[in-house]
Amino acid sequence: MTRRCLLIAGVFPPAGGAGAVRMAKLCKYLQRRGWAIDVLAPPGELGWARDTGLLDDVAACAVARPALPWRWPATVTGLRAAAKDPRAVASPSRMRRAALDLGRILRNRLVVPDELLPWSVLAARAAKRLVDTRRYDVVLTSSPPHSVHLAGLAVAYTSNVPWVAELRDPWVGNPTRGHAGPMRRSLEHRLERMLVTRADALVVVTETMAKDLEKRYGARVAAKLNVITNGFDPEGIGAQPTHRENSLFDLTYVGSFDSTLTPPEAALAGLARFAREHPELASRLRLRIVGSADLRAADALRRHMQETPGAAVVVEGFVSHRDALRAMASADALLLVLAPGAAWVLTSKVFEYLGSAAPILAIVPEGDCRELLRRCGGAAVFSPHEVGRLAAHLAKAATSRQLPVDSPRNSQIIADFTWPKLAARFDKVLTGMDRATRQRAGVRDRLGR
Numbered sequence: 001m002t003r004r005c006l007l008i009a010g011v012f013p014p015a016g017g018a019g020a021v022r023m024a025k026l027c028k029y030l031q032r033r034g035w036a037i038d039v040l041a042p043p044g045e046l047g048w049a050r051d052t053g054l055l056d057d058v059a060a061c062a063v064a065r066p067a068l069p070w071r072w073p074a075t076v077t078g079l080r081a082a083a084k085d086p087r088a089v090a091s092p093s094r095m096r097r098a099a100l101d102l103g104r105i106l107r108n109r110l111v112v113p114d115e116l117l118p119w120s121v122l123a124a125r126a127a128k129r130l131v132d133t134r135r136y137d138v139v140l141t142s143s144p145p146h147s148v149h150l151a152g153l154a155v156a157y158t159s160n161v162p163w164v165a166e167l168r169d170p171w172v173g174n175p176t177r178g179h180a181g182p183m184r185r186s187l188e189h190r191l192e193r194m195l196v197t198r199a200d201a202l203v204v205v206t207e208t209m210a211k212d213l214e215k216r217y218g219a220r221v222a223a224k225l226n227v228i229t230n231g232f233d234p235e236g237i238g239a240q241p242t243h244r245e246n247s248l249f250d251l252t253y254v255g256s257f258d259s260t261l262t263p264p265e266a267a268l269a270g271l272a273r274f275a276r277e278h279p280e281l282a283s284r285l286r287l288r289i290v291g292s293a294d295l296r297a298a299d300a301l302r303r304h305m306q307e308t309p310g311a312a313v314v315v316e317g318f319v320s321h322r323d324a325l326r327a328m329a330s331a332d333a334l335l336l337v338l339a340p341g342a343a344w345v346l347t348s349k350v351f352e353y354l355g356s357a358a359p360i361l362a363i364v365p366e367g368d369c370r371e372l373l374r375r376c377g378g379a380a381v382f383s384p385h386e387v388g389r390l391a392a393h394l395a396k397a398a399t400s401r402q403l404p405v406d407s408p409r410n411s412q413i414i415a416d417f418t419w420p421k422l423a424a425r426f427d428k429v430l431t432g433m434d435r436a437t438r439q440r441a442g443v444r445d446r447l448g449r
Contacts, residue, residue: 003137004036005430006130006161008123008152010116010145012041013058016051018230018255018347019168021321023142024057025233029423031060035430038130039063040123040151042116049292053320064130066122112187113171116145124154131159138433142166149195156198162433165199170209170344172216196221201429203228206368208344226429230348231417232355236325248312249401251361251394252288252331254324255349259296261342266363267335268304270382270390274398275308277391281398286312287335290319290327328356333403336362336369340384343367351417354378359403363390378409 007027011019027037039058043065127139139161141152149165156163171192172185196202196217201224204210214222257264267287275282293301305313319327328334334353338345346368353360354372360379364370373379380403382390397403415421 002036003034003431004038004135005030006038006040006127006136006139006155007061008040008127008139008141008148010042010119010143010148012039012063013054014050014052015042016049016054016318016321018349019142019144020049020051020054021348022168022230024054025231025419026423026426027061028057028233029419030427030430032420033423033427035427037061038134038136040126040130041065042119043067049318051320053322064126066119066126068118068122112184113147113150113191114145117147117150120145120147120151123148124151127151127155128158131155131161136161138162138164138430140164140166140430142168143171144169146171146191149199150191153194153198156200162200163198164201164203164429164433165195166203167209168205170212171195173212193217200224200433201226203426203429205229206344206346208368212344226425228422228425228429229346229417230351231419231422232348232352234355234418234420236322237329237352237355248286249284249398250286250288250330250332251335251397252290252327252333252358253335253337254327254353255291255347257289257291257293257297257301257337259294259300261339261345262297262337263339264293264297264300264304264337266384266387266390267337268300269387270363270394271311272304272308273387273391274394275311278395278398279309281395282309283312284398284401285394286314288327288331289313289315290317290324292318325352325356328352328358331356331358332401333397334358334360336360336364336379338364338367338369340365343369345369346372354409354414354417359405361393361397361403374407376410376414377407378405380405 007023009019009023011017012023013020027039031037037060039061041063130136131139139152139155141148141163143149143166146167152163152165155161172188196213197220202213202221203226204213205228207227210222210225210227213225253264253267256262271285271287274285289301301313301315305311316327334356336350336353343365344367350369350372354376360373362369362373362379362381363384364373364381365383370381373381380393382393393404
């Protein structure tokens with residue numbers, strides 16, 4: 001018997017990025033496990049990054065896209081795209097920089113919980129109509145943006161369909177979003193409490209996120225917490241070429257440089273010291289950046305290129321997920337960076353790095369990512385302050401064109417993070433909602449007497 005899930009997602013193909021990749025792979029492999037998936041997502045033109053290649057994974061989904069009564073201005077989308085493209089913002093005009101900074105301040109301080117709130121109201125109405133006319137086994141909401149959970153909350157209060165809420169990033173205490181005083185903090189705490197209390201099951205992507213929620217809300221919430229990490233698609237990884245295109249040692253970074261979570265400064269400091277101490281080797285190493293960067297990170301890249309003689313830095317900007325996998329496969333080593341406050345971050349990139357053939361040069365603090373790399377091997381791991389050790393390691397890599405790693409890659413452990421296995425764990429969570437439905441119905445019956 002086919003089971004049916006209603007997925008409400010604020011990021012969904014043809015949008016690109018890590019969140020869209022997770023949604024695409026989850027749909028792809030849940031459908032193989034017998035789930036029919038209906039999707040409510042924003043219109044395709046929303047969001048700065050587009051990756052139409054991900055549509056292949058969700059082709060069998062029935063996708064509805066409630067649209068706001070006004071069109072999303074092309075200028076806003078253009079500004080957001082420019083704000084993420086390190087080639088476009090390397091030296092932005094004062095007017096553009098001011099517009100980007102103002103937009104970020106207004107978003108962080110005035111829009112609660114995020115800019116997708118108006119769309120979530122429409123999504124709640126559309127979800128209610130679907131639930132009233134079609135039988136669903138479960139409703140799944142996935143954030144960020146966190147406002148999608150308000151649509152799930154509305155469905156949970158007006159129907160008996162069980163609700164699973166997934167948080168890919170923290171809500172309360174998320175360092176990427178500015179908070180404007182105690183009033184907003186109080187409101188976001190209340191919204192998060194409503195979410196974790198009302199949802200029948202919760203999914204988070206790291207152990208640290210689970211521990212933080214358990215600490216705030218206690219055993220009642222801990223009992224319904226499930227940790228299902230990001231992962232990699234073995235079908236996509238296996239299809240990529242592994243040839244090397246030149247004689248340089250290619251250190252490749254794939255993804256977004258974010259000044260709060262994934263700042264480039266520690267890596268650039270190690271590269272600069274390597275170039276100063278080993279000028280005869282500097283021309284043998286190239287940093288290739290395949291992805292995006294915010295304003296501060298782009299400024300750091302520009303300064304590095306200006307101040308480091310012989311620095312070979314190639315900035316390619318955002319590419320499709322398929323092309324990103326090709327870039328990983330053709331690299332001599334893959335660069336991974338995390339800020340000291342980002343102990344909870346485990347994006348899909350980390351697992352796709354592990355699934356590729358290339359060794360990983362990781363500059364990460366103690367936390368979920370560092371522990372994962374210790375278990376999986378195939379990486380040379382550094383703390384952000386170990387600039388001298390990092391420079392010496394780069395010299396060894398440039399000399400031999402091979403990155404020395406701390407321990408061999410453990411393929412058996414890495415295989416646990418393939419999307420077929422992760423989807424099996426998700427399937428178990430969603431299937432368990434039959435019991436939650438019966439329990440909720442029983443509570444309502446008792447309350448009605």
